[in-house]
Amino acid sequence: KKKKYTLLSAVFILYFLHFSRNKMGRVIRAQRKGNPTSIYKSHNLHRIAPSKLRVKDYAENAGYVKGVVKAIVHDPGRGAPLARVAFKDGNTYKTRTEHFVAAEGMYAGQFIYCGAKARLATGNVMPVNKIPE
Numbered sequence: 001k002k003k004k005y006t007l008l009s010a011v012f013i014l015y016f017l018h019f020s021r022n023k024m025g026r027v028i029r030a031q032r033k034g035n036p037t038s039i040y041k042s043h044n045l046h047r048i049a050p051s052k053l054r055v056k057d058y059a060e061n062a063g064y065v066k067g068v069v070k071a072i073v074h075d076p077g078r079g080a081p082l083a084r085v086a087f088k089d090g091n092t093y094k095t096r097t098e099h100f101v102a103a104e105g106m107y108a109g110q111f112i113y114c115g116a117k118a119r120l121a122t123g124n125v126m127p128v129n130k131i132p133e
Contacts, residue, residue: 048075049099051082053125054114059090064115069123072102083123085112100125 022028033042059065067087075082083102086095100112105122114125120132 043077046076047078048073048082051075051078051099051101053100054087054098057090060115062116064113064118065090067098067112067114069106069108069110069112070097071108072106083112087114 032038054060054065057065065087067085070084070086073082073084081102083100083106085098085100087098088094089096100123103123106112110123112123112125113119113121116127116130118124118126120126
């Protein structure tokens with residue numbers, strides 16, 4: 001016999017599948033942060049920027065790209081400071097600003113090198129297979 005779902009049971013199934021629950025049936029705290037009416041909201045109003053490395057391009061793949069640390073800034077809600085790094089774009093006459101997680105020992109005005117042929121130094125970004133043991 002084919003089981004019939006009512007509108008209420010379909011809504012309940014969708015609600016149950018939407019959130020991750022523990023074995024007691026409660027929604028786990030990390031999932032509750034997505035609910036806009038919850039007390040567990042993540043407070044991200046004053047965040048500066050997401051921290052990520054440069055998008056890998058040909059210049060970084062073949063050699064290296066030089067950037068300058070413009071400032072070390074505090075990002076609310078993050079344990080580590082961010083480094084605002086400016087790179088010159090090789091395709092256009094623009095400077096691209098990236099936000100990295102600041103390594104210990106980085107300072108404003110420091111040159112950062114990203115790429116396969118970057119030398120091993122504090123703050124430089126290089127592929128894992130190029131890092132010596």
